[in-house]
Amino acid sequence: xxxxxxxxxxxxxxxxxxxxxxxxxxxxxxxxxxxxxxxxxxxxxxxxxxxxxxxxxxxxxxxxxxxxxxxxxxxxxxxxxxxxxxxxxxxxxxxxxxxxxxxxxxxxxxxxxxxxxxxxxxxxxxxxxxxxxxxxxxxxxxxxxxxxxxxxxxxxxxxxxxxxxxxxxxxxxxxxxxxxxxxxxxxxxxxxxxxxxxxxxxxxxxxxxxxxxxxxxxxxxxxxxxxxxxxxxxxxxxxxxxxxxxxxxxxxxxxxxxxxxxxxxxxxxxxxxxxxxxxxxxxxxxxxxxxxxxxxxxxxxxxxxxxxxxxxxxxxxxxxxxxxxxxxxxxxxxxxxxxxxxxxxxxxxxxxxxxxxxxxxxxxxxxxxxxxxxxxxxxxxxxxxxxxxxxxxxxxxxxxxxxxxxxxxxxxxxxxxxxxxxxxxxxxxxxxxxxxxxxxxxxxxxxxxxxxxxxxxxxxxxxxxxxxxxxxxxxxxxxxxxxxxxxxxxxxxxxxxxxxxxxxxxxx
Ligand SMILES: Nc1nc2c(c(=O)[nH]1)N[C@H]1C(S)=C(S)[C@@H](COP(=O)(O)O)O[C@H]1N2
Ligand SMILES: [Mo]
Numbered sequence: 001x002x003x004x005x006x007x008x009x010x011x012x013x014x015x016x017x018x019x020x021x022x023x024x025x026x027x028x029x030x031x032x033x034x035x036x037x038x039x040x041x042x043x044x045x046x047x048x049x050x051x052x053x054x055x056x057x058x059x060x061x062x063x064x065x066x067x068x069x070x071x072x073x074x075x076x077x078x079x080x081x082x083x084x085x086x087x088x089x090x091x092x093x094x095x096x097x098x099x100x101x102x103x104x105x106x107x108x109x110x111x112x113x114x115x116x117x118x119x120x121x122x123x124x125x126x127x128x129x130x131x132x133x134x135x136x137x138x139x140x141x142x143x144x145x146x147x148x149x150x151x152x153x154x155x156x157x158x159x160x161x162x163x164x165x166x167x168x169x170x171x172x173x174x175x176x177x178x179x180x181x182x183x184x185x186x187x188x189x190x191x192x193x194x195x196x197x198x199x200x201x202x203x204x205x206x207x208x209x210x211x212x213x214x215x216x217x218x219x220x221x222x223x224x225x226x227x228x229x230x231x232x233x234x235x236x237x238x239x240x241x242x243x244x245x246x247x248x249x250x251x252x253x254x255x256x257x258x259x260x261x262x263x264x265x266x267x268x269x270x271x272x273x274x275x276x277x278x279x280x281x282x283x284x285x286x287x288x289x290x291x292x293x294x295x296x297x298x299x300x301x302x303x304x305x306x307x308x309x310x311x312x313x314x315x316x317x318x319x320x321x322x323x324x325x326x327x328x329x330x331x332x333x334x335x336x337x338x339x340x341x342x343x344x345x346x347x348x349x350x351x352x353x354x355x356x357x358x359x360x361x362x363x364x365x366x367x368x369x370x371x372x373x374x375x376x377x378x379x380x381x382x383x384x385x386x387x388x389x390x391x392x393x394x395x396x397x398x399x400x401x402x403x404x405x406x407x408x409x410x411x412x413x414x415x416x417x418x419x420x421x422x423x424x425x426x427x428x429x430x431x432x433x434x435x436x437x438x439x440x441x442x443x444x445x446x447x448x449x450x451x452x453x454x455x456x457x458x459x460x461x462x463x464x465x466x467x468x469x470x471x472x473x474x475x476x477x478x479x480x481x482x483x484x485x486x487x488x489x490x491x492x493x494x495x496x497x498x499x500x501x502x503x504x505x506x507x508x
Pocket of ligand 2: 188236282283284366367368
């Protein structure tokens, strides 16, 4: 067993840092007021782009785990250091309440400064103060030294026991708080709360049915249809914490090179002409056969009339869009003009993770142009890089054409034949044809396609059934609405999106 009396101050400081995070979590949950969030945000903003891109290419989504773990470690260290100073002070003045008060006040100031939530910052400060009080009781007041075997010089063995008990008490208290925070938060969890219907979503249900009914009948229950359920729609965020913006707080401001600046509130926006559009999103960072491709029916209003009303005058004919999470992306005004401001997803209000209350949808362009929690559109004079472009990506242009073949799209049928099915997407060019080869690319057959929809920027499903004979190298490729075949040449996602034909071995 380790001797707790030896490294007691370090141990207590680590316990206090952990208790600070647990207390904050207990009070705020996974929200922007959680004390780890601003630190995570700082890590996101300060990490050099080359490292971010390298992480995406090598560890993929685990990159998120790495930066959130770094943020937790940094916050535990930070409040641990404050507690350490408090313990030292207690020892010096021989009164544990003095150090505890100082550590509590220091933690509160720090937490309130980081989160700008002074009341919730008490959730950080009180546990730090408590650990410093419990663990920081003076060593020397319990009696005279009794012998050389004492691990803490100048302290009697009875006092050593007391010190050990207090130290362990402080650590146990901190761990208890961690458990309480996890259990308490789980019982409070609002994740399962159903989403409310989006304002003016009456027509969305009919649209949703129309798009869903275009789905092909396939053998696999697990293959997505034409509409991705909200809970399965992919998610890409620069930050670990979704901004919490209510509809009442939200507004969108047009700034910069305009004839007249303008701010639009949620009520004004949702009073405008309403449309329900099927729009597919695909992330530039996904692998060729990756899963960051989904489709939903969105409720919103076209951006063009709003944009025209502010009279854009910038010399680059370009705009920077910004979200409440600090995200920003820049692209041409004429691309923006075809965009759509959405407040509904599959008939429901936008979920927190997909940009609540309002996001933009840009037809045919990579996912990164579809700014969530949209708060500002700045008309520029000179082009500037967006968040991902600063990190080496070129993901603001039109999507590349792709045909997917996921695991659940490969099904052996009862009669021994094999069904291949998937989704193909080419942005606003549309999908004209999907071609399938089961012999590594010599012979090609046209797949059956889902019915075309009137929507300008939506994927199609494809299906092909064949008689297997041993192992087959299946290859899939799409032809877009302009008659252009998907690029054969394979490329990595960075910087302009992955390309190539999806190949998979099927059968044995
Ligand atoms: N504000 C904000 N908007 C954002 C992002 C972000 O991190 N912050 N990620 C972008 C990227 S890279 C993609 S692919 C899409 C993903 O949208 P989704 O999470 O709703 O699928 O949102 C884009 N809009
Ligand atoms: Mo993306």
